[in-house]
Amino acid sequence: xxxxxxxxxxxxxxxxxxxxxxxxxxxxxxxxxxxxxxxxxxxxxxxxxxxxxxxxxxxxxxxxxxxxxxxxxxxxxxxxxxxxxxxxxxxxxxxxxxxxxxxxxxxxxxxxxxxxxxxxxxxxxxxxxxxxxxxxxxxxxxxxxxxxxxxxxxxxxxxxxxxxxxxxxxxxxxxxxxxxxxxxxxxxxxxxxxxxxxxxxxxxxxxxxxxxxxxxxxxxxxxxxxxxxxxxxxxxxxxxxxxxxxxxxxxxxxxxxxxxxxxxxxxxxxxxxxxxxxxxxxxxxxxxxxxxxxxxxxxxxxxxxxxxxxxxxxxxx
Numbered sequence: 001x002x003x004x005x006x007x008x009x010x011x012x013x014x015x016x017x018x019x020x021x022x023x024x025x026x027x028x029x030x031x032x033x034x035x036x037x038x039x040x041x042x043x044x045x046x047x048x049x050x051x052x053x054x055x056x057x058x059x060x061x062x063x064x065x066x067x068x069x070x071x072x073x074x075x076x077x078x079x080x081x082x083x084x085x086x087x088x089x090x091x092x093x094x095x096x097x098x099x100x101x102x103x104x105x106x107x108x109x110x111x112x113x114x115x116x117x118x119x120x121x122x123x124x125x126x127x128x129x130x131x132x133x134x135x136x137x138x139x140x141x142x143x144x145x146x147x148x149x150x151x152x153x154x155x156x157x158x159x160x161x162x163x164x165x166x167x168x169x170x171x172x173x174x175x176x177x178x179x180x181x182x183x184x185x186x187x188x189x190x191x192x193x194x195x196x197x198x199x200x201x202x203x204x205x206x207x208x209x210x211x212x213x214x215x216x217x218x219x220x221x222x223x224x225x226x227x228x229x230x231x232x233x234x235x236x237x238x239x240x241x242x243x244x245x246x247x248x249x250x251x252x253x254x255x256x257x258x259x260x261x262x263x264x265x266x267x268x269x270x271x272x273x274x275x276x277x278x279x280x281x282x283x284x285x286x287x288x289x290x291x292x293x294x295x296x297x298x299x300x301x302x303x304x305x306x307x308x309x310x311x312x313x314x315x316x317x
Contacts, residue, residue: 013033022268039068057069063086130165132147248314
């Protein structure tokens with residue numbers, strides 16, 4: 001990985017790449033903070049997750065079949081795990097353990113404190129999952145993940161295979177380990193995240209044209225989804241992975257259409273686009289981290305970018 005100190009040209013404050021699309025975004029923009037490229041050399045970066053106790057960021061480099069680690073103290077990037085089974089989405093559970101979606105293994109795993117790996121889910125109704133993509137853990141310990149076929153369509157991000165199950169959103173019960181279907185009407189389910197009060201589950205629908213972000217109501221028992229609505233019509237944008245801040249705003253990986261779309265698009269809870277963080281490449285996924293969860297880490301095609309913002313990531317995001 002390239003030394004991050006060589007990756008950024010000096011810029012003046014405020015950073016012109018950070019744009020307010022609505023006055024509602026101004027409170028989240030720090031005029032004396034600029035975008036940093038902290039690591040580069042990946043092939044398709046995904047699934048960033050912050051480990052505050054270790055002051056490090058982990059993320060997946062999917063085609064290169066590895067999980068990488070960036071250390072805040074030294075700025076160095078090293079290999080955390082290789083091979084990674086073409087890992088994609090990552091998060092932490094409420095005990096601080098790494099939870100990972102693996103294309104190659106067609107499974108969701110948990111890395112235990114001693115480094116051993118526990119398989120949380122790899123089949124449903126006796127058939128293998130497709131290629132788990134992104135994952136989030138609810139406050140009750142349940143694990144929710146999307147399972148599109150993107151990782152089995154060829155040999156670039158996994159192993160080519162025939163899908164034996166529909167594309168769905170699943171929930172793993174924290175007590176029994178039972179896998180249940182919570183949504184089966186999402187076309188290309190991709191990134192997902194809960195609202196701060198966990199009354200809504202947002203899911204990116206990536207096979208509709210245009211792409212959409214759906215908002216599902218979580219049932220009173222917290223174990224299933226009820227009705228949903230289309231919160232965001234992405235138009236020419238291509239939302240992928242995202243996270244939610246403490247105010248309920250959605251910070252979405254964006255881009256691929258034209259260069260001016262590349263980066264992160266920020267939406268208010270009512271679906272209004274309020275801000276854009278311009279990057280030189282498409283952003284696939286992101287997370288909040290740093291000591292106060294106020295630093296946005298953006299996993300883009302080949303590089304990782306970071307920006308301090310005037311909000312904090314919601315707990316569990």
